[in-house]
Amino acid sequence: MTGIKDNLQKIKSSLPKHVTLVAVSKTKPVSDLQEAYDAGQRVFGENKIQEMVAKYDALPKDIQWHMIGHLQSNKVKYMAHFVDLIHGVDSFKTLKEIDKQAKKHGRVINCLLQARIAKEETKFGLPFEEIEEILASDKLKELKNIKIVGLMGMATFTDNQEQLQDEFSSLSNFFSKNQKNYPDLQTLSMGMSGDYQLAIENGSNMVRIGSSIFGVRNYIA
């Protein structure tokens, strides 16, 4: 009794229409993903490239695969032929590598720049100023095989609603402000199992939900 289907239906029915649900399936077996697929889910998020490739090979080809983890540039090549959206881009160097690999496959790969919103030191991501620098840079225009379609953020792992509210609203405000100059910015990826309602209240239109769908993970990912 896994309850994946029930969990999915419950979450889906609670999401506003404009919010995309990324089912975060990292560490979970292919059979769990198949169950979610059979229940209608088509967007899956993984945080390790090799694991995502193995699941891509094993599952139906109409799944949209999102890479949500921290990226190692040297592994981008393994997913460049199929990845649908890369959430965690946090350097120009990585953008360049994604562009290079996408070009080999004649594709344009959609990317989100990861913003640093958590106050804790350990989180990845770019400060807002650096995101603006990248968006404004001439060298970005040379990268024809990537498209920056939005921003992603991870809040601090905390129950403190006020702090979460602060972190989400700061990214949401920054996103709205930049949308005026960069109309390609359409996706704001923020919110996980513990905090997605608050993220949506603060303007998120893409949530990454793992444990509330698939149950707790058995090992650290």
Ligand SMILES: *Cc1c(COP(=O)(O)O)cnc(C)c1O
């Ligand atoms: C694991 C992970 C999630 C999902 O976390 P849950 O708390 O299980 O919903 C979302 N985003 C990223 C970047 C993750 O690594």
